[in-house]
Amino acid sequence: MSLNPPDEYMDPTDSVAVPRKTARRPATLEGTVITLLDISKAKSDHLLDRIEELLRERARPQAIVRKKKPTFARPAPDPLRQEIVGRTDVLIEALAD
């Protein structure tokens, strides 16, 4: 093999893809609206029931809202995203099994 590589190679990645950032975390959960999103995995509801119980005990949120994706295998449909966006301060999405 040549030890003198060509001047340049083409980039196989999508160089214009926007890097994803996680949302800013609030300092406290007190007084917030929290959405618990069930992704439809088996026993998601068990896990979220317990999380809701603990949040009500410890965090004093304004409200806890429960939502569910139709299937874990696909992204949440747009109408569901729109229901969540703007109406919640914190989203907790739970895997299970």
Place this chain on the structure above:
Amino acid sequence: MPPGGRPIVEPEAEADPIEALYARGVTDGLPVVPPTPDRVRRAIEACGRHGGDLVALVPPNYGRATVEKIAVNAVMAGCRPEYLPVVIAAVEAVCDEAFDLHGVSATTNAPSPLVIVNGPVRAALDVNCGAGVFGSGRRANATIGRALRLVCVNVGGARPGAISMSTLAHPGRYTYCIGEYEEVSPWPSLAVEHGFGPQDSTVAVLAADAPLGVYDQRSRRAADLLATIAPSLAVVANHKMTHWGDTLLVLSPEHAQTIAGDGWTKADIRRNLFERLRRPVRDLVPGKDGGDGLPEHVLRKFRHPQDDETLIPKFRSPENLKIVVAGGTAGRFSAIVPGWTFSKGSSLVFRKIHIP
């Protein structure tokens, strides 16, 4: 350099092109062909399209798969320039909403897109349909499947261990591409069954686990052979999984001749297997022969599920059983390729290959 490209390594930064590309994290673990501007240009020219044409947005990161980006990955995979139309069609197919590439690329399950090639393009590009069809040794199969994988990773973002979280995956994530052996099949091809003409060249993509061999060297009647094949299909996903979707049965030419010799069509095979693969609710209750079984929302429909005789189908419909003939003309060995195709999941998707 074609428009829009940018260099990813300077000559003084790295002397060895193979190592330089490893260092960029853009390989599948095997060495790649350095995507020089000349090689990429030749591939783009061979497909008769503009490099900047957008083919698809590739989940889960929805990167832009332009003709040029696909060409870069195809070159890296080792494709000849004339393979590019096939790779482009495969990228279009996996990005169809019905394929659910987001789920396929991110799931903890093991699927990889299996590319099934039909039509005259098989002979034109020397796509293997015969002996060792799932194995190594043929450039078209090896590199077309590999190019699709590289696009999924480099454009779609499906990096193993980061976004692609498959617990086990399988070797088809290096490459997974077969042709149907139409010339020895006694039936219409998979593509013709789905509405294409025999002169159309197509790809079909199935989100698929690894092939499972089914050996039967003694059956000489269709009914006997299908009685062997059915229990092997019954274990797809697990032996109590039901309502499964698209799954591929790859019949070897000898097995196909045995079945067709009794006058059976593909539809006859599907109907026979569908009916054999139903099981009563009582056998599918969680806790009997394994902790898995029918989900709660199904069990709730039966007053006494542990005694209920209602038959539940393994596959949602006979049409979910997809059949191709492939493999060497000697050998009574077929294969099942399980789909990752539970309800609301992925389905088989076709695209016509546009050859300039």
